[in-house]
Every structure is written in structure tokens, then in C-alpha cells.
Amino acid sequence: MYFAALLARTEDGWEASDTELDDVEALSDLTDLARDASVDEDTVLVYIEQEDAWFGVVRVDGEEDPRIYVSDAAAAARSSYGEILLTDELLGREPGAEDEIAALEELVGLDGDEADDPEFGPGDDGAAGRRTAAVDTDDDPEAVPAGPIGDASILADLGLSEQALLTLRTDALAEIADALGADEVLESVR
Template sequence: MFSSGSRSTHSSTGGTVSYFAAAIVRGSDGWTATEIDLSGAADIEEVADLLREVDADAQVSLLFVESDETYLAILRLDDGEDLRVFGSDSVFAEESRLGALLIGDVEEPAIDLDSVAGGVDGHRGEAGEDEEEVGAVEADIKPVGDPDLLVDLGLPAHRLLELCARDGMLPSDVTAEVCQTIGCGDEMEELREG
């Protein structure tokens, strides 16, 4: 699931946490994808600086961080400013230094998952999908941050939350679907295969 460049960092419980961090930036020539190393970052602002360094002139900069095949964090900068953060589960901040670094200071809760279940039902009715295609929603995760951070790129908040809550979805699966939806799926796939 992780590329050969998957990295590790120490968890707060003394073990190591494997992670994959991919910066996807959109500049004048379209989307580009680059793997970045977060091990030296001391706080969220240093992570944002690493994202800015990928392309200082990027209109949109996204960072997807997948940890231990369990957690996903997405960071966004527009024109290098206004950092927005989303985390698939608040437990990520409690279980590792990386999680605390990325979402530990995120206070604003994401939309309640009960509303996602309603959105999934509505989505199923409109698109004619059956329950197997949509997948069961896990109620035990607690997303945090800004689920609207990809709305203008074509991914509504309820869809992001539903993907994170879908039973059996790995963070890499969520990242792949998100990237496909917003138009940088090929770039992410090439990065993983590289």
C-alpha cells in the first residue's frame, strides 16, 4: 500500500509509525506530485513550509499524509497561505507524534458522521447505487478539522467524510479516490509506483 519510499517516525507509545506523505501541487502547468519527508518538522508551520517549498508559486498545494494504514490527514494551502487541515480520526493525534503534529491543535470538529450516513443514503438514491457499492459506514471514527477543504475542487465534505468512514477503506484508497475526483489521480499513482 505504501510506496517504497514509505517513512517511519516514533510514536508517543514508543513504537514506530510508518507513513507516506505526498504533496500534490497545482501550478500553471497542472498538477505535480512529490513525496516529502516530515521527520524533521517540529510543528505544523514547519510542515506548511515544506509544502510551500515544493512549488512556491503553486495556486493550490495539498499534502496527503497516510499513517499506519489507519489514519489520513490532508493539509491545504492556497497561494502559499491560509493553511487548512482535515484529519480522518482525532485518535491519530493521541497515538503518534506525527498525528499530534498534524492534527493535535485542530479544535474545530468535522461534520458529525450521523449526517454522513444521511448523505450516503441520499447519494445512493440519486445515483442508484446499492449498499454494497457505497459500503458500510464506521461510526467509531471522529474526523476533525475542515471537511470542506476540497469542495471547490469537486469533492463535497459529505463525500470526503463518507470515504474516511467507509468500512474497509485504507487511507491510500481514500487518497486515490480523492485525487481521482479532483483531477490528479494519475500523478498520485505515478508517485506511488516510482
């Protein structure tokens, strides 16, 4: 089960609203949603969680690039909403690298004979009658690290230290809202 909320900072404190992510397909859509909720281009936080699996925070300050923190990148990678947050830049990949890798994989074996291909070892043909490529997981460009990823200091100036954020696991939103002084307004939308 997912939960998403927007916290927009105003002169009077924080305003909270729950949000639907049905129309959000990319980080840019999420950033636009946050900017629309912004009051005078002040800070907006987008919080997304998949119950007991992972949570993510996106911080948008005016027209600056969004800052992102994800509590468990590997768990988020298995989620459609998590994939929105796990950008190539956040994962340290070249933009578009995933598309290039997919295109290269399609080119392997176009002639239908992989036996002469140096990337394929002398492995077992197996039941499928195909040789398998030796995979080095250390060099796997699609590998997503387990654990936290992103800007752990994303909330430090708002009252939640980097170390405190890194220790949050379940019910993180309550801890974050408490540190921000936004627990009451957040409860109204939860």
C-alpha cells in the same frame, strides 16, 4: 506505515512528489514545506496517512493560514505525525494549554501530602499508597475526539465534496487524487 505526498497545482494540472517528514516537527514546518513546493503561490495539498488508521490533508493557498482535515483525531493523536496536525486551534484549546496543564499537574502534591487536597477524593490509597483524583472525561482538556476533525470542505472547490470526504476511510488518497484529476501523477510517486 506512513505515506506522505505533496500535490501542487500548476497551470498544467497537478504535480506530485512524495516527501520525507523527518525534519518536520510542527505545523509551521509542514506549511513551509508546502509553500516551497508551490508554483506561483497556488494551492498545495499535503497528504499524510498511517495505513488503515487515519489520514490527514493540509491545504496551503499562498500565504493564507493552512486548512486541515484529519479523518480520525483520536487515532492521529497516537501518532507523531498526527500530533503535528492536531493543533490547539483545531482541537478548540487555548494555545499553550497543554503546557499549563502539565505545569499545574507538577505543582499538585509538592508537599508530598495529597490527603488534604480538595481535588483528591477519599478514594482507595491502593498499592502505590497514593490517592487518585476523580477524573471527569467530559471536562478533560487533553481529550481528543474520535472521528473526523477540521475543515471537511477543504477539497470541495477542487472536486471532492464535504460528504464524500467524510465517508473516506481506507485508500483515501486514491479517491482524493481521482476527484482532483491527479491520480496518474500521484501513482508515479507512490
